[in-house]
Amino acid sequence: MTLSIWRYSHLALAIVSSAFLLIASVTGIILAFDPIANSIESYAIDDIEEVTLAKTIHVLQERYDELITLEIDEHDAIIATVVTKEGNSETIYVDPLTGKKLGVPVEKSDIIKFATNLHRSLFLKGIGRFFVGFVSFLLLLLSITGTLLILKRQGNVKRFFSKIRKKYFTQYSHIILGRLLLIPIFIIAITGVYLSLEKFSLLPAKVISHTIHTNHSSATRRVLPKDFELFKTIFLTDMRSVEFPFSDAPEDYFIVKLSNRELIIDQYTGTIISEEYYPLITLASYWSLALHTGKGSAVWSVVLLISCCSILFFIYSGFSMTIRRIKKSSISNFNHNKDEAEYIILVGSETGSTFAFATIFANALSALGKTVFISELNNYCRYKRAKHLIIFTATYGQGEPPTNAKRFEKNVKAIQPINQLQFSVVGFGSLAYPDFCKYALDLDTLLKMNPKFESILEPCKINNQSFTTFKEWAMGWSSQMGLDLYITPPEKEKVDKVTFSVIDRSDINEDDTFLLHLKPHNNMDYESGDLLAFYPKEDNVRRLYSIGKVNGNIMLSIKKHEFGICSTFFSQLEKGDKIKAVIQQNTTFHFPANKKDVIFIANGTGIAPFLGMITSYPLGDSRVHLFWGGRNTSSVLLYNEYIKKAQETKHLSTVKIIYSQELGNKMYVQDQIEKEASFIASVLKNGGVIMICGSIAMQKEVIKVLEKITATYLSEPLQTFKQQKQIKIDCY
Ligand SMILES: Cc1cc2nc3c(=O)[nH]c(=O)nc-3n(C[C@H](O)[C@H](O)[C@H](O)COP(=O)(O)O)c2cc1C
Structure with a gap:
């Protein structure tokens, strides 16, 4: 739910600011070229950091009649306002080592002037400046909400820069670019806000006031500026400007502005009359302007240029993602009026995939001539002719509703149905979540408490949008209703698949199980516990396999099923064959960092991610304990090599192999867990983690035993440890 709050805030901010951001970015792109072009044709000379103010004043005073001001521009070129020997007053670029005139400052081009005005005030003077400042503030909020969205998606701060699962181009590039340009965009926004506040005089004043005592300059012998000890210690790179005394009168001084302070200097002696350091606000103004405009650094200007271009791309990709999401969750036009329909389908969905299933189901009902009304759970109301209610809903957070279902509970308690409604609930979720x-x-449960609702099927739970489970439920539902529903598979999902080469495949053992080793063609970031999604061409329905990362490659443990499309296909692969698949991150099932004890519980092929973890993880000080259940002593032979090696290298502290079919010693994993209840309880008590991978049947039994253990030994429900993320589950 928090995900959607940030997503909606992000979207709302984007909608409000996009038109202004468009203008600001385009003009920003034009303006970013200015410092780049200036730095190319700059009059800066090399080694300026070695030239003292005394030296430059000396050469200039020799060459010109009078010096009025001296300043250094953002490209380290020296500009002097002088009176020439011919009596002309000129502002020119000079060589600080020879005093030679190098060129004259040129006026900004019309296009730069135009872009500057538009960028600063939209040609609307004060009100325009206000809008620009406000949009900068919105950009700041956009970068904050964007960061939070990335954090939510990645799971935690440490994974902020980890690989992103590529769904489609715009989504992928929006996130990748967002991560890369987050800091520059944040800087553009915050400095933009600062400069606007400054323009509206909303910041503390930054004027320096000097205290000058008038009894200075009683010196009899005049020291020439080139001989001022102070000027010999000031290098041009530290100088911002020098104002020369207006006349020979002792009350006229040198005013020297340095990078951090301002000095008033006696023109006769060269001594400091007053020295004031800039307040923080002056430095902040200086840096805001420099960072916002890129003045003084061609490299930073290029970064600003890229950032402005990327803001344009964010506007495009952000809106394109929203339109795609709306389309995905939009309701088909086969919809009847809510009061005409006999079948009401209500959907709770955050990212739209549940709608796709609801639409397939509604289509199938429509094809049978049934009147169907489909809407969001939040829109629940009275339906005149309705007899059936079918709810499809996803779960988010810790068992929370998606945003479009948040009001359902309240509404359903307040609004009694007109007719008796036969209902069925289908849950969409992921076993990766507790x-x-x-x-x-x-x-x-809520509907069952209301006599107006009659449950006709137990709720169905669908893991990872499994079409097979959905179809099974739909078949069960239709036979209950006496209907002959025809469920069509979903349209082929467009996913960017990656090529993998088979580097090894073991023989199939007595349990019909084998190991498949794959090497991705591209450099990919994955960990043991992530999932390999494979889409067989026969039905294009995704199958997920838990990855064990062994020697940098993927190891899958696969059980060949008699009619299994995928497992049969995999079992026939030979070394060198290529397949296309997708790696899905499964951050909730990665090896936990900094835990004293980690217990792995698995049965059958569920051991694969654990083999990866004990083979290639730097486990630190963690002690790892493996409980694995197989059929008989020959079942473990497939994995022996990895288990033995991990024991030798101390990656495994305890190994408990349990056999369910071994004569005279039949046991299941949960039985062994129960036997070692006090050890399991002590691990949980000390903050250790239990990871479970394998069949759902095993998971259920293990959970029952764990519930008993935590209640008996720790007087806490298992839920407490689930919430503390001490129980990680990936079962199928
Ligand atoms: C941030 C986040 C939190 C989730 N929390 C849960 C959860 O607590 N329980 C669960 O079963 N599934 C959870 N899921 C999985 C979704 O419910 C599942 O992917 C669902 O199919 C998404 O449906 P939708 O595309 O219609 O929103 C979560 C997914 C995300 C991205």
């Missing part, structure tokens, strides 16, 4: 499909289950 509260698998919890919101759907809560809704089912």
Whole structure:
């Protein structure tokens, strides 16, 4: 739910600011070229950091009649206002070593003037400046909400820069560019806000006031500026400007502005009359302007240029993602009026995929001539002719509803249905989360409490949008209703697949299980516990396999099923064959960092991610304990090599292999866990983590035992440890 709050805030900010941001970015792009062009044709000379103010004043005074001002521009070129020997007053670029005239400052081009005005005030003077300042503030908020969205998506701060799962180009590039340009855009925004506040005099004053005592300059012998000890210690790179005394009168001084302070200097002796350091606000103004405009650094100007271009891209990609999301969750036009329909389908969805399933189901009902109305859960109301209610909903957060379902509970308590409604709830979720499909289950319980709702099927839980489970539920539902529904597979999902080469495949053992080793063709970032998604061409329905990362490559443990499309295909692969698949991050099932004890519980092929973890992880001080359940003593042979090696290298502290089919010693993993209840409890008590991978049946039994253990030994429900992320589950 928090995800959607940030997403909606991000979107709302983008909508409000996009037109202004468009103008600001385009003009920003034009303006970014100015410092780049200036630095190319700059009059700066090399080694300026070695030239003293005394030296430059000396050469200039020799060459010109009078010096009025001296300043250094953002490209380290020296500009002097002088009176020439011919009596002309000129402002010129000079060589600080020889005093020679190098050129004259040129006026900004019309296009730069135009862009500057538009960028600063939209040609609307004060009100325009206000808008520009406000848009800078919105850009600041956009960069903050964008950062939060990335953090939410990546799971935690440490994974901020980890690989992003590529769904489609605009989404992928929006996130990648967002991460890269976050800091420059943040700087553009915050300095923009600062400069606007300054323009409206909303910042503290930054004027320096000098205290000058008038009894100075009683010196009898005049020291020439070239001999001022002070000027010999000031290098041009530290200088910002020098104003020369207006006349020979002792009350006229040198005013020297340095990078951090301002000095008033006696023109006769060269001594400091007054010295004032700039207040923080002056430095902040200086740096805001420099950072916002790129003046003084061609490299930073290029960064600003790229950032402005990327803001334009963000506007495009952000809106394109929103339109795509709206389309995905939009309701088809087969919809009947809510009061005409016999079948009401209500959907709770955050990113739209649940709508796709609801639409397939609604289409199938429509094809049978049924009147269907489909809407969001939040829109629940009275339906005149409705007899059936089917709810499809995802779960978010810790068993929370998606945003478009938040009001359902309140509404359903307040609005009694007109007719008796037969209902069924289908939950969409992921076993990677401890509260698998919890919101759907809560809704089912809620409706069951109301006699106006009649449950006709137990709630169905669908993991990772499995079409197979969905179809099974739909078949069960239709036979219950006496209907002959035809469920069509979803349209082929467009995913960017990567090529993998088979580097090894083991023989199939007595349990029909084998190991498959794959090497990705591209450099990819994945960890043990991530998932390999494979889409067989026969049905294009995604199958997920838990990855063990072994020697930098992927190791899968696969059980060949008699009619399994995928497992059969994989079992026939030979070394050198190529397949296309997608790696899905599964951050909630990565090896936990800095834990004293980690317990792995697995059965069958569920051991694969754990083999990866014990083989290639730097486990630090963690002690790892493996409980694995197989059929008989030959089942473990497939994994022996990895287990033995991990024991030798002390990556595994304890290994408990349990056999369910071994004569005279039949046991299941949960039985062994129960036997070692006090050890399991002590690990949980000391903050250790339990990771479970394997079949759902095993998971259920293990969870039951763990619930018993935590209640008996720790007087806490297992839920407490789930919430503390001490229980990680990836079962299928
Ligand atoms: C941030 C986030 C939190 C999630 N939390 C849960 C959860 O607590 N329980 C669960 O079963 N699934 C959870 N899921 C998985 C989604 O419910 C699942 O992917 C669902 O199919 C998404 O449906 P939608 O595309 O219609 O929103 C979560 C997914 C995300 C991205």
